[in-house]
Amino acid sequence: MRVEDSEQRAGPFAIAGQSYSVILRGKHLANLSGTTFAQTLTGIEIRDAGGNVAYQVAFPYAIEQGLFQRSLSASVDVVSGKTGAGLVIHYREQSQAQQIETLVIGESWQMFGLVNGKLAPLGKPTPLGEGATGGPFMGVMMRAANGAVSVISQPDTIEVRVWTGAFYVFVPLRVDWNHGGLAQGQRCFEMMGGGNREVGCDMRVEVQRKPPAEEFSFVRVFGEDNENMGEPEHVVVQQNSKVEILGSSAITTWSQRGELVQPVFSDLWLHVRIDSHTGWIHGDGDFAAAGLPREIPAP
Amino acid sequence: MKNGYFAVAGVLVVGASIFGGRAIYTRAHSQAKLYAAAPFVPASAKSQAPATGASSSANESEKQLGPFPIAGQNYTMELRTRKVQANSAGEGGDTVVAMEIRDAAGAVQYQRSFPYVKGTEDSFESWSVSALLLNGTNGRGLVVSYDDYFEPSAPEEEPTGWFQIFGAREGKLVAFGPPLEIQGGLLDEYADGHTYKAARPLGAQVDEVDFRIWAGHCRIVFPVRVDWNEGKVTPAQECAATGGELSAGCRYKVVPETQLYMNEITFVRLWANPDEKSGAPQNVVVKKDSKVDLLTALVATKWLEGNPAGPANTKGPMDDAGSLGVDSGADLWLKVSIDGKEGWMHSEEDFRALGLPEDE
Numbered sequence: 184m185r186v187e188d189s190e191q192r193a194g195p196f197a198i199a200g201q202s203y204s205v206i207l208r209g210k211h212l213a214n215l216s217g218t219t220f221a222q223t224l225t226g227i228e229i230r231d232a233g234g235n236v237a238y239q240v241a242f243p244y245a246i247e248q249g250l251f252q253r254s255l256s257a258s259v260d261v262v263s264g265k266t267g268a269g270l271v272i273h274y275r276e277q278s279q280a281q282q283i284e285t286l287v288i289g290e291s292w293q294m295f296g297l298v299n300g301k302l303a304p305l306g307k308p309t310p311l312g313e314g315a316t317g318g319p320f321m322g323v324m325m326r327a328a329n330g331a332v333s334v335i336s337q338p339d340t341i342e343v344r345v346w347t348g349a350f351y352v353f354v355p356l357r358v359d360w361n362h363g364g365l366a367q368g369q370r371c372f373e374m375m376g377g378g379n380r381e382v383g384c385d386m387r388v389e390v391q392r393k394p395p396a397e398e399f400s401f402v403r404v405f406g407e408d409n410e411n412m413g414e415p416e417h418v419v420v421q422q423n424s425k426v427e428i429l430g431s432s433a434i435t436t437w438s439q440r441g442e443l444v445q446p447v448f449s450d451l452w453l454h455v456r457i458d459s460h461t462g463w464i465h466g467d468g469d470f471a472a473a474g475l476p477r478e479i480p481a482p
Numbered sequence: 483m484k485n486g487y488f489a490v491a492g493v494l495v496v497g498a499s500i501f502g503g504r505a506i507y508t509r510a511h512s513q514a515k516l517y518a519a520a521p522f523v524p525a526s527a528k529s530q531a532p533a534t535g536a537s538s539s540a541n542e543s544e545k546q547l548g549p550f551p552i553a554g555q556n557y558t559m560e561l562r563t564r565k566v567q568a569n570s571a572g573e574g575g576d577t578v579v580a581m582e583i584r585d586a587a588g589a590v591q592y593q594r595s596f597p598y599v600k601g602t603e604d605s606f607e608s609w610s611v612s613a614l615l616l617n618g619t620n621g622r623g624l625v626v627s628y629d630d631y632f633e634p635s636a637p638e639e640e641p642t643g644w645f646q647i648f649g650a651r652e653g654k655l656v657a658f659g660p661p662l663e664i665q666g667g668l669l670d671e672y673a674d675g676h677t678y679k680a681a682r683p684l685g686a687q688v689d690e691v692d693f694r695i696w697a698g699h700c701r702i703v704f705p706v707r708v709d710w711n712e713g714k715v716t717p718a719q720e721c722a723a724t725g726g727e728l729s730a731g732c733r734y735k736v737v738p739e740t741q742l743y744m745n746e747i748t749f750v751r752l753w754a755n756p757d758e759k760s761g762a763p764q765n766v767v768v769k770k771d772s773k774v775d776l777l778t779a780l781v782a783t784k785w786l787e788g789n790p791a792g793p794a795n796t797k798g799p800m801d802d803a804g805s806l807g808v809d810s811g812a813d814l815w816l817k818v819s820i821d822g823k824e825g826w827m828h829s830e831e832d833f834r835a836l837g838l839p840e841d842e
Contacts, residue, residue, distance in 0.1 A: 399749070399765075399767050401749045401765040403831065414829075414830050414831040414834055415831050416748075416831075416835075417748045417749050417750065417831065417832070417835035418748070419747045419748060419749050419767060421747075
């Protein structure tokens with residue numbers, strides 16, 4: 184088995200008057216194609232216009248039973264807003280174990296801004312309301328029983344398109360490119376009994392439905408994105424049912440692995456309209472019944 | 483309220499419930515009251531025991547039920563009633579203020595009194611009393627029902643009333659215990675004219691008498707053991723939750739529902755056993771024309787003994803009563819058959835999806 188090096192360049196990207204290129208270094212197994220695990224990303228370099236390395240990182244790899252144990256890939260985008268611009272690298276990881284057992288991919292991100300004239304990774308988004316200094320203004324969205332009231336600050340907001348396992352959601356992030364600040368784009372609370380309880384925030388959603396092959400499938404449609412608020416309706420999804428996906432809701436937290444960050448969702452719900460029934464569904468079984476089975480999306 | 487219930491309409495024909503103006507009770511009661519104004523008197527006894535006796539005063543009247551032939555003697559029930567409310571036309575209903583059970587010689591065997599509160603057209607309380615001959619394989623007695631009606635009152639799937647069983651002991655008619663408060667009533671299938679039949683004999687001196695009990699989303703058949711020799715009424719099966727699990731005695735037959743309230747195709751989750759941990763439930767489609775049978779209920783019930791000393795009348799005329807019914811907070815599991823698929827369901831959302839009745 185022969186392992187060969189590969190290299191891919193992205194850019195140049197213009198950020199605050201400077202130009203940067205990203206070099207994606209990888210390995211691939213010679214004479215092997217048609218499988219995800221024949222190649223993997225092993226490192227990234229970001230260079231300025233003069234060829235100087237502004238940032239670099241290496242990713243370990245291992246070969247098991249003639250294939251890479253995991254396959255890492257990345258894509259690079261430049262994102263610009265009112266307060267500046269930066270680079271966003273989106274990593275996508277699949278492992279053999281994951282491929283065999285469950286259809287799961289791991290996604291993570293890295294964001295870079297020009298801080299004090301130098302390109303620097305922005306790190307993990309700060310939770311709103313938990314007081315990072317020097318970061319963006321901490322705007323908090325409060326959702327009261329009588330509707331939503333938003334308190335919105337003024338930094339750039341970018342959206343990260345994240346695979347939840349069955350569909351994409353767009354997770355907002357607040358970025359202060361010039362000062363290296365990164366924070367959650369929204370955080371939602373419900374006022375209950377004189378206190379606040381964190382609840383999911385609404386997010387845009389992107390889906391590709393695959394209507395179930397069965398004559399009938401079954402979903403429990405709740406009036407709100409909360410299992411404790413009323414009894415759900417039992418809705419039978421038929422092959423000719425009209426299913427609309429209206430949005431999603433989840434509590435999003437960010438975890439950090441090395442220099443990469445990734446969102447973690449809890450209490451994930453989909454807002455749907457199925458024939459004449461409008462409400463919220465959750466759980467893999469109900470997502471699948473609505474035509475959104477758990478799977479690995481196309482890159 | 484989604485549903486009224488007609489199950490005992492036939493039975494209460496014989497009742498001496500007096501109040502004629504209860505049209506907005508449950509459908510069961512409004513039906514019952516149509517007959518209640520004409521208390522039952524067996525044809526053979528009419529000459530000696532008129533159903534509507536002479537008025538004892540301008541406001542009071544007496545009514546008689548029976549005679550009821552029990553253990554070689556004839557017993558009658560005497561009811562004294564008063565006008566409780568009058569409308570603008572001067573018409574109104576009556577309320578029972580006293581009941582007595584007498585033997586053929588006129589000796590009082592049992593008596594009970596009820597409060598009188600003068601009402602208005604919109605607000606009143608009335609008591610009614612009715613009796614049926616209770617006919618078992620091993621004995622014969624009376625089943626007496628007491629009803630308290632308020633106006634205004636919230637509609638209920640099943641009204642709450644009191645039932646008391648009487649039987650003969652040592653040549654006298656005696657109560658086999660204090661009245662039992664029940665949300666439910668008697669069952670159609672055992673009502674035969676003016677008689678309520680025991681469901682089956684339990685040995686040589688005991689009969690099983692069945693009652694209909696409201697269980698939140700269905701009506702269960704609660705068997706009561708009537709011991710004619712001991713003069714006792716007890717639950718026919720033990721129902722105790724041990725270690726969080728219900729005993730086999732907590733399984734009850736279910737009264738078929740005349741109507742389910744489904745507007746469109748839906749589904750319910752059926753478990754193989756009455757335990758959510760018994761495996762993943764099967765989703766079963768329910769269509770408007772699906773054949774739905776309610777097979778068995780598993781639910782904790784409670785039997786509270788009353789006070790055999792009789793009413794103290796400190797908390798009302800029935801303050802000596804015990805009660806039987808579904809335990810508060812009980813988790814009802816219902817075994818159903820839907821187009822031939824059988825399984826157990828138990829949550830509000832499934833009961834609602836199936837269109838089972840519920841209290842408002």
